[in-house]
Amino acid sequence: xxxxxxxxxxxxxxxxxxxxxxxxxxxxxxxxxxxxxYLVFFFAIPLLIVFVFSFASRSRTGKPVLSDWNxxxxxxxxxxxxxxxxxxxLWLALLNTVLCLAIGYPFAYWLATRRSARYRxxxxxxxxxxxxxNFLVRTYAWRVLLGEHGFVTELxxxxxxxxxxxxxxxxxxxxxxxxxxxxxxLPLYAALERMDxxxxxxxxxxxxxxxxxxRKVTLPLSRPGVIAGSILVFIPSLGAYVxxxxxxxxxTTLLGNYIVRQFTAARNWPFGAALSFxxxxxxxxxxxxxxxTDARTI
Amino acid sequence: MTVAVGLHGVTxxxxxxxxxxxxxxxxADGEFFSLLGPSGCGKTTTLRMIxxxxxxxxxSIRIFGEExxxxxxxxxxxxxxxxxxxxxxxxxxxENVGFGLAMCKVPDTxxxxxxxxxxxxxxxxxxxxxxxxxxxxxxxQRVALARALVNRPKVLLLDEPLGxxxxxxxxxxxxxxxxxxxxxxxxxxxxxxxxxxxxxxxxRIGVMNEGRLLQVGTxxxxxxxxxxxxxxxxxxxxxxxxxVIVAEGHVExxxxxxxxxxxxxPVGTAVTLMLRPEKIxxxxxxxxxxxxxxxxxxxxxxxxxGDSLFYQIELATGDMIDVRVENVPSLPRWDAGQRIAVSxxxxxxxxxxx
Numbered sequence: 001x002x003x004x005x006x007x008x009x010x011x012x013x014x015x016x017x018x019x020x021x022x023x024x025x026x027x028x029x030x031x032x033x034x035x036x037x038y039l040v041f042f043f044a045i046p047l048l049i050v051f052v053f054s055f056a057s058r059s060r061t062g063k064p065v066l067s068d069w070n071x072x073x074x075x076x077x078x079x080x081x082x083x084x085x086x087x088x089x090l091w092l093a094l095l096n097t098v099l100c101l102a103i104g105y106p107f108a109y110w111l112a113t114r115r116s117a118r119y120r121x122x123x124x125x126x127x128x129x130x131x132x133x134n135f136l137v138r139t140y141a142w143r144v145l146l147g148e149h150g151f152v153t154e155l156x157x158x159x160x161x162x163x164x165x166x167x168x169x170x171x172x173x174x175x176x177x178x179x180x181x182x183x184x185x186l187p188l189y190a191a192l193e194r195m196d197x198x199x200x201x202x203x204x205x206x207x208x209x210x211x212x213x214x215r216k217v218t219l220p221l222s223r224p225g226v227i228a229g230s231i232l233v234f235i236p237s238l239g240a241y242v243x244x245x246x247x248x249x250x251x252t253t254l255l256g257n258y259i260v261r262q263f264t265a266a267r268n269w270p271f272g273a274a275l276s277f278x279x280x281x282x283x284x285x286x287x288x289x290x291x292x293t294d295a296r297t298i
Numbered sequence: 299m300t301v302a303v304g305l306h307g308v309t310x311x312x313x314x315x316x317x318x319x320x321x322x323x324x325x326a327d328g329e330f331f332s333l334l335g336p337s338g339c340g341k342t343t344t345l346r347m348i349x350x351x352x353x354x355x356x357x358s359i360r361i362f363g364e365e366x367x368x369x370x371x372x373x374x375x376x377x378x379x380x381x382x383x384x385x386x387x388x389x390x391x392x393e394n395v396g397f398g399l400a401m402c403k404v405p406d407t408x409x410x411x412x413x414x415x416x417x418x419x420x421x422x423x424x425x426x427x428x429x430x431x432x433x434x435x436x437x438x439q440r441v442a443l444a445r446a447l448v449n450r451p452k453v454l455l456l457d458e459p460l461g462x463x464x465x466x467x468x469x470x471x472x473x474x475x476x477x478x479x480x481x482x483x484x485x486x487x488x489x490x491x492x493x494x495x496x497x498x499x500x501x502r503i504g505v506m507n508e509g510r511l512l513q514v515g516t517x518x519x520x521x522x523x524x525x526x527x528x529x530x531x532x533x534x535x536x537x538x539x540x541x542v543i544v545a546e547g548h549v550e551x552x553x554x555x556x557x558x559x560x561x562x563x564p565v566g567t568a569v570t571l572m573l574r575p576e577k578i579x580x581x582x583x584x585x586x587x588x589x590x591x592x593x594x595x596x597x598x599x600x601x602x603x604g605d606s607l608f609y610q611i612e613l614a615t616g617d618m619i620d621v622r623v624e625n626v627p628s629l630p631r632w633d634a635g636q637r638i639a640v641s642x643x644x645x646x647x648x649x650x651x652x
Contacts, residue, residue: 201351202384204371206398206449216397220388 047280054273062267073274082258082275089255092169093237096176100184100233101226103177108188108225109218112195124189127182139175139246146171146247167249175243180236184229191225192218231290235283255279300327300362302453302485303348308357308367310343317343319509320357325453325487325502327362330479332488332496335506336532341489342381344506345455348487349378362452372401377446378455381462383438385430391417391441392426398449416448419478436467443475447482454479456488460495472499493533497521505529527650530572537578537619539571541649549649552615557591561649569649575622577646580609580632581639590641595619597636607631611640 057068076082111127114120130138145152146165152174156162165171195218203213241256248254253261255275262272303325310318318340325331333341346352348359350371359367366374377398385394396413404412417426420440430438439459446454459475460468476499479486490496496503497517504514505528513525524530527538541551549559549571559571581587583594594614601608609621609632621640623629632638 196382196384198380198382198384199386201371202378202380202386203397205349205351205376205378206445207372207401208397209372210370212401217386 050273050276053269054277056270056273058268058270064269073268073270074278076271077274077278085253085255085258088169088252089238089240092173092176092254093234093240096173096180096237097184097230097234099177100181101230104181104184104188104229105226108185108192111185111189112192113197120193127185127189130182135179136242136246139179139242142171142175142178142247146174166247167252169248169252172240172244172248172252172254175247176237176240179240179243180233183232183236187228187232188222188225191222191228195221227290231287235287238283239279301325301360302327302329302362303331303487304358304360304363305344305348306358306360308344308347308354308359310340310347310352311355316509318347318354321506321509321511323504323511323514325485327485328483330476330486330488330499330501332490332500332503333506334490334493334496334503334532337491339506340509341491341506342457345378345457345487345489348453349376349455350374351378375452376455377449377451378457379439379442379446379459381457381459383430383442383462385438385441385445387430390427390429391422391433394430394441395445395448397445402449412448416444419447419481420444435463436471439463439471443478447478447484450482451484453485453487456486458490458492459488461490461492468495475499497533505532507532523648524572524650527570527572530648530650535575535620535622537573537575537617539573539615539617539619541569541571543567543569543649547644549647551617552613555593555613555615557593557647558644559647559649560645561651563649563651567651569651572648572650573619573642573646575608575620576624578619578621578640578642580611580621580623580630581641583637583639585639587639587641590643591647592639592641594637594639597632597634597638599634600632611638613640 052066053064054073055069055071056064056066057070057072059065111120111123114123143166144150147153148164148166150166153162153165156165162170165174199217199221200213203217204210208216239256240254241260244252244254244257245260248257259272259275259279262268262275266272301324303323305321305323308318308321308323309316321340321344333344335341343352347354347367348361350366350369350373354367357367358365361375386397389397392413395416396409399409399412413426417423420443422437422440422444425433425437425441430441433441439462442459456475460471463471472495475486488496488500497520500517502514502516503520505512505520507528513520513529515523520529520533524533530536531538539551541549541557543561543563543565544550544556545565547558547561548556549561549569550556551571557571559569561569563569579590581592595611597609598612598618599608599610601610604625606625607623607629609623611619611621613619619640
């Protein structure tokens with residue numbers, strides 16, 4: 001290619017292309033606009049308000065005052081009671097995630113391996129049925145089941161497992177497990193349903209036992225479901241408010257209840273705001289680390 | 299002859315449907331054996347039963363004399379090349395190939411040496427650390443082959459392994475597979491619906507339809523002497539002419555046209571005359587045809603295929619037949635509407651009684 005001859009540039013075309021390009025960008029922006037607006041009004045602005053209030057001070061009556069900016073609320077986070085509540089919440093959220101996984105995985109696996117698509121659909125609807133009634137109502141139903149003469153309490157008493165359940169930590173735990181199990185099952189089901197089962201056959205054909213084939217093939221390939229399910233269970237468990245409020249007692253305060261109390265009974269908005277913000281940032285960092293580690297192992 | 303794979307009275311029912319219906323088959327050690335048939339004929343189910351991925355409802359499956367009908371797949375000395383390849387997407391090429399050896403707890407140094415050899419055998423050197431998704435279809439196919447062969451199975455099972463490849467690559471892989479089989483000397487049981495693939499690669503072929511094994515034989519047996527009308531129709535192209543035996547070795551087709559044919563059937567039997575398109579010649583009406591069957595007809599269509607010409611001819615008997623003529627220099631062309639005569643040797647006309 002030695003000819004450097006100038007070709008007459010087709011003038012209209014690049015202009016046309018640029019315009020099409022711009023129109024596409026505008027169209028994309030317009031399509032996303034409702035979502036942007038929603039996020040700005042209901043997520044970014046409230047978050048900003050929380051952030052601002054965390055530096056505010058309080059009047060003598062407990063009213064937040066938007067002057068005398070200070071870091072007192074953040075200093076207060078170092079109190080032992082905060083650490084205790086955070087540790088309890090973290091423990092409960094972790095335990096709930098692990099148990100949801102332990103119960104949800106076999107169930108999702110069983111669900112995904114049913115031959116008939118119709119049967120699968122029916123079972124999936126059964127998983128979703130609890131969502132047809134209000135979470136609050138369902139939690140109150142558990143209050144009956146776990147109450148002094150509730151079915152679950154009586155059963156445990158007969159078996160000698162427990163004497164009292166309601167307003168104890170196990171009650172909160174049962175409530176959390178019940179509430180978040182579907183959030184584990186659904187992503188796991190989605191991952192397992194997409195599974196190419198001929199890969200498991202290939203592993204069996206290559207001398208793997210059923211269990212080894214599961215460990216070496218099914219489990220690694222369903223990992224995205226495990227990750228999604230774990231995050232969907234862990235994060236709301238950590239911030240759970242309704243369940244511990246209704247089923248737990250004074251000794252089972254979790255982060256969610258503690259934060260709410262700052263805005264209500266304690267009338268300490270700046271402290272509540274600071275705590276909310278720090279929990280949010282901590283969860284964000286934890287999630288990022290979780291994804292990163294996973295990206296490396298896959 | 300050592301029997302590598304022996305099937306005796308093997309039946310597989312799914313509900314009321316017999317996917318495989320009392321199949322008896324013996325595959326010799328070192329043989330390249332193909333199961334050929336249309337989709338849904340039971341060939342893949344048969345293969346899967348040999349692999350242990352399905353269990354027979356009835357019957358016995360032996361691999362080198364050992365009964366394995368109900369043994370799990372990991373307890374059988376066979377490996378499979380799957381139609382979809384079924385490569386593990388979360389493992390590299392080397393990890394895929396080494397999977398079976400790792401399962402058998404082969405020592406690390408030996409494992410690495412054998413994996414390298416297998417990858418070399420399928421000419422994928424340098425690809426060891428790639429993921430299956432980074433390979434082309436043909437390369438994935440080779441990985442699947444290496445992953446199975448590296449275990450040195452007593453029998454290699456292949457389920458339409460070339461089905462997903464384009465024509466050129468498929469033809470190249472056919473030759474390569476055959477070479478590899480010769481090199482490793484392992485018994486291959488190969489499932490395909492592609493008759494050309496089966497004819498060119500196999501030592502012997504078993505033709506299946508509706509769960510039954512209809513005929514087992516060499517490519518030539520099956521093409522030249524099909525056991526029944528299905529086999530004749532499925533393998534290659536064939537003309538069928540209905541007729542009746544009127545004298546020993548003589549068949550009457552239409553109302554008054556008599557031809558000589560290959561048959562031992564007694565007089566009065568209704569038969570189907572099977573005639574391959576390439577075994578028929580076309581002549582001018584006035585040309586004298588000696589010692590061959592001769593029928594008159596009219597050319598209906600002429601199709602040009604490059605290497606050959608295809609004529610559709612309506613015979614005086616009312617039957618429509620196809621005739622294939624090789625495209626050689628100075629070949630006479632017959633036009634649509636032209637009256638002509640066709641001729642064929644009596645050896646080429648097989649009278650099927652079924």
